[in-house]
Amino acid sequence: xxxxxxxxxxxxxxxxxxxxxxxxxxxxxxxxxxxxxxxxxxxxxxxxxxxxxxxxxxxxxxxxxxxxxxxxxxxxxxxxxxxxxxxxxxxxxxxxxxxxxxxxxxxxxxxxxxxxxxxxxxxxxxxxxxxxxxxxxxxxxxxxxxxxxxxxxxxxxxxxxxxxxxxxxxxxxxxxxxxxxxxxxxxxxxxxxxxxxxxxxxxxxxxxxxxxxxxxxxxxxxxxxxxxxxxxxxxxxxxxxxxxxxxxxxxxxxxxxxxxxxxxxxxxxxxxxxxxxxxxxxxxxxxxxxxxxxxxxxxxxxxxxxxxxxxxxxxxxxxxxxxxxxxxxxxxx
Amino acid sequence: xxxxxxxxxxxxxxxxxxxxxxxxxxxxxxxxxxxxxxxxxxxxxxxxxxxxxxxxxxxxxxxxxxxxxxxxxxxxxxxxxxxxxxxxxxxxxxxxxxxxxxxxxxxxxxxxxxxxxxxxxxxxxxxxxxxxxxxxxxxxxxxxxxxxxxxxxxxxxxx
Numbered sequence: 001x002x003x004x005x006x007x008x009x010x011x012x013x014x015x016x017x018x019x020x021x022x023x024x025x026x027x028x029x030x031x032x033x034x035x036x037x038x039x040x041x042x043x044x045x046x047x048x049x050x051x052x053x054x055x056x057x058x059x060x061x062x063x064x065x066x067x068x069x070x071x072x073x074x075x076x077x078x079x080x081x082x083x084x085x086x087x088x089x090x091x092x093x094x095x096x097x098x099x100x101x102x103x104x105x106x107x108x109x110x111x112x113x114x115x116x117x118x119x120x121x122x123x124x125x126x127x128x129x130x131x132x133x134x135x136x137x138x139x140x141x142x143x144x145x146x147x148x149x150x151x152x153x154x155x156x157x158x159x160x161x162x163x164x165x166x167x168x169x170x171x172x173x174x175x176x177x178x179x180x181x182x183x184x185x186x187x188x189x190x191x192x193x194x195x196x197x198x199x200x201x202x203x204x205x206x207x208x209x210x211x212x213x214x215x216x217x218x219x220x221x222x223x224x225x226x227x228x229x230x231x232x233x234x235x236x237x238x239x240x241x242x243x244x245x246x247x248x249x250x251x252x253x254x255x256x257x258x259x260x261x262x263x264x265x266x267x268x269x270x271x272x273x274x275x276x277x278x279x280x281x282x283x284x285x286x287x288x289x290x291x292x293x294x295x296x297x298x299x300x301x302x303x304x305x306x307x308x309x310x311x312x313x314x315x316x317x318x319x320x321x322x323x324x325x326x327x328x329x330x331x332x333x
Numbered sequence: 334x335x336x337x338x339x340x341x342x343x344x345x346x347x348x349x350x351x352x353x354x355x356x357x358x359x360x361x362x363x364x365x366x367x368x369x370x371x372x373x374x375x376x377x378x379x380x381x382x383x384x385x386x387x388x389x390x391x392x393x394x395x396x397x398x399x400x401x402x403x404x405x406x407x408x409x410x411x412x413x414x415x416x417x418x419x420x421x422x423x424x425x426x427x428x429x430x431x432x433x434x435x436x437x438x439x440x441x442x443x444x445x446x447x448x449x450x451x452x453x454x455x456x457x458x459x460x461x462x463x464x465x466x467x468x469x470x471x472x473x474x475x476x477x478x479x480x481x482x483x484x485x486x487x488x489x490x491x492x
Binding site for chain 1: 353354357358359365366384388389390392393396397398401402404406407408409411412415416419422423454458464466467
């Protein structure tokens with residue numbers, strides 16, 4: 001049968017290689033691409049340029065939605081602008097009040113810890129980015145934003161909105177980057193429960209407003225309403241940023257507790273996000289796990305693939321992230 | 334459907350780009366789950382209708398484009414598309430003669446095979462996604478196959 005089909009193909013075409021041959025050729029090429037992309041990170045540069053060529057099409061595809069937002073924004077009535085302005089002024093006042101107190105607290109904390117001078121804030125600087133494309137389905141929760149390597153963005157950079165942690169960059173092109181959200185089923189973020197200080201891992205569910213904590217034992221001290229902060233482990237996010245709030249705790253006998261948390265970031269209404277650069281020297285900055293560090297500790301944590309670790313900056317872009325490249329290579333081994 | 338000696342490559346490319354746009358167009362998540370794999374269907378159509386122009390090579394490069402847009406391991410969609418276009422090209426004369434309904438069934442099989450290859454590679458690269466949602470598009474793809482062939486036949490016929 002196969003020979004019959006193949007023979008016919010040749011007869012009707014008259015030239016060109018037999019399909020079996022070109023299939024073999026392209027299949028081998030595809031497999032080589034996969035191995036190179038996956039194993040060595042040899043294709044980082046290639047991907048960088050490919051994403052640059054893909055970006056115009058992505059922009060074009062998202063332009064109707066952008067145009068709609070723009071039109072809606074420009075047609076916003078005066079009253080609603082005034083209302084918004086009043087709300088922002090109030091928010092600003094509230095924030096300034098909090099900040100005043102914050103300065104005092106930071107100083108007090110530094111005193112308590114016996115440090116000579118108050119430390120600077122862990123966030124060094126930040127940049128707003130527009131969301132070009134949103135992919136929020138149960139398999140993938142990703143964003144495409146309009147900032148890339150030309151703006152100094154690096155892989156594994158923290159993304160936030162005004163309410164909490166959103167995710168991190170996975171692929172950085174020249175003018176755009178792909179962001180994996182904390183709600184992506186492949187994403188796991190190391191967190192600590194603020195009330196008890198217990199460390200665990202919050203895994204995305206594919207649902208854009210909840211996370212699950214699969215690794216806490218049945219008798220863990222968790223209550224609905226507990227705040228989850230980034231724990232600073234994993235080397236991507238610094239310690240102490242709000243991620244989610246526990247919404248539901250279900251205890252089944254002898255099973256691990258089933259715990260669901262609601263994200264603080266507003267994933268469903270995203271137009272702008274904030275890229276954050278952290279000071280590497282700050283004590284609260286991300287710490288990078290060394291080899292074998294995960295071998296001790298909770299065995300339940302080890303069976304998690306913990307993608308947050310894999311998503312560290314790649315080793316092959318030294319000119320972009322000189323200080324971050326080395327530990328990432330160790331982690332991924 | 335007689336395989337024309339010189340199928341214009343520009344026409345094939347145009348349909349492929351349109352299909353790619355349809356594939357990456359942002360949609361609400363419930364619609365996104367049932368969105369057929371337009372690009373895969375288009376490539377399959379050309380592999381059957383004009384295997385010399387749109388054959389395994391077209392499958393491979395469309396697959397690389399999908400990899401870039403989907404952010405997958407480079408080569409994943411390329412391998413899956415190469416495999417199913419190979420079968421389509423090899424059997425194109427038999428598939429052409431089938432009635433539309435049977436063609437749709439064959440497409441269902443091809444799309445399931447395609448998704449299975451993606452699934453296997455996902456597993457190999459350590460991103461297993463076992464959600465049953467990923468298989469839905471094979472069904473919707475088979476459902477729109479008669480419509481897709483009608484549209485693409487027109488594109489192909491109007492020269």
